[in-house]
Amino acid sequence: SRNILNPDSFLFDEPTFLLQKEVTEIGSYFSIIKAIAAGNQRVGAIATRLEVSQTGLSRHLKTLVSLDVIEREVPVTEKNPENSKKSLYRVKDNFLQFWFQFVQPGLSYLESGHEKVVLERLKKSFVDRHVAYVYEEICRGRLWELSAEGVVPVFLEKVGRWWDAHDCEIDVVGLSESDNAIVFGECKFKTRPIGVDVLTELEEKSRNVTWGSPNRVEFFVLFSMSGFSDALKALADERADVFLFE
Numbered sequence: 001s002r003n004i005l006n007p008d009s010f011l012f013d014e015p016t017f018l019l020q021k022e023v024t025e026i027g028s029y030f031s032i033i034k035a036i037a038a039g040n041q042r043v044g045a046i047a048t049r050l051e052v053s054q055t056g057l058s059r060h061l062k063t064l065v066s067l068d069v070i071e072r073e074v075p076v077t078e079k080n081p082e083n084s085k086k087s088l089y090r091v092k093d094n095f096l097q098f099w100f101q102f103v104q105p106g107l108s109y110l111e112s113g114h115e116k117v118v119l120e121r122l123k124k125s126f127v128d129r130h131v132a133y134v135y136e137e138i139c140r141g142r143l144w145e146l147s148a149e150g151v152v153p154v155f156l157e158k159v160g161r162w163w164d165a166h167d168c169e170i171d172v173v174g175l176s177e178s179d180n181a182i183v184f185g186e187c188k189f190k191t192r193p194i195g196v197d198v199l200t201e202l203e204e205k206s207r208n209v210t211w212g213s214p215n216r217v218e219f220f221v222l223f224s225m226s227g228f229s230d231a232l233k234a235l236a237d238e239r240a241d242v243f244l245f246e
Contacts, residue, residue: 022067025060030100032060033091036070037100041088061089068092076160076173077211086163094134132189136161136171139187139223142245143174147183152219152243154181168208172221181217182209188224195229198222199242221245 023029035049043061047054064070071092074084091097102122140159147156156174163169172185184206188194202220221243222228228236228244236242 019069023063028060029064032057032064033069033096034100036089037091037097041090043087043089046089065089069096073161075162075164076158076175077162077209086165088163094137097133132187135189135223135225136187139185140172142223143172143183143185143221146221146243146245147174152183152221154183154217154219155179156183162209164208166208168205170202170205170209172223173209175211177212179217180212180215181219182206182212183219183221184209185221185223188222188226190224190226193227193229194222194224194232196232196235199232199235219243 019026019029031050032046035046038049040046040049043054043057046061047057050057061070061072065072069092070089073088073090074081075086078084078086091100140161143152143159144156146152147154152174154174154176155178156176157178158175160173161169161171162173170184171187172183174183174185176182184202186198186202188198199220199222202222206218206220219241222232223245225246227246233244236244
């Protein structure tokens with residue numbers, strides 16, 4: 001991070017340099033990316049944050065998608081992704097996400113030699129706001145591998161995230177139309193083992209997901225950086241539909 005926070009480093013200005021090559025209204029685009037990186041992922045939330053109309057925003061969003069700076073994402077269960085009203089936008093590149101989340105808001109401090117202020121802010125929220133976000137991506141990739149290896153006994157055709165209009169979200173969802181099977185996953189980047197309550201909450205959230213036929217087969221996969229409680233391990237040993245991965 002010290003290279004990125006150093007005004008003399010080429011990484012310090014890299015996002016500005018990249019965008020200046022592609023767009024003219026760099027200020028507007030910077031504001032949009034910064035809003036998304038801060039967690040405003042719905043069009044309405046971005047528009048509210050920037051105090052602009054949703055209509056005016058759509059052209060800029062399309063440009064940023066075409067430049068591969070951001071990506072439009074819809075719940076993995078959507079039948080017609082292109083026409084979905086449930087889309088979210090996220091910064092596609094992890095370096096850009098980091099830069100707009102931590103470096104750009106602290107530019108004035110960094111340019112005036114007050115690197116410590118930005119570093120302290122970074123230390124406080126880096127794991128929760130950035131590492132956990134990247135960890136979810138890794139877990140989605142891992143689910144593909146677990147399916148390919150036959151560890152999770154489902155032939156997956158799609159893996160992504162799921163959410164609804166009521167802020168219910170599931171980190172990882174894998175679909176198999178051919179098997180009428182669905183995999184629900186939760187990713188926890190915590191300092192202590194996770195317990196049965198995490199599985200219970202995931203099971204409750206899964207009931208909100210409308211997909212497949214009524215007799216669909218369901219699996220639950222938990223990813224944890226710090227392991228699992230003995231009670232959760234014992235429960236997973238008893239159930240063929242629950243998988244735990246560190």
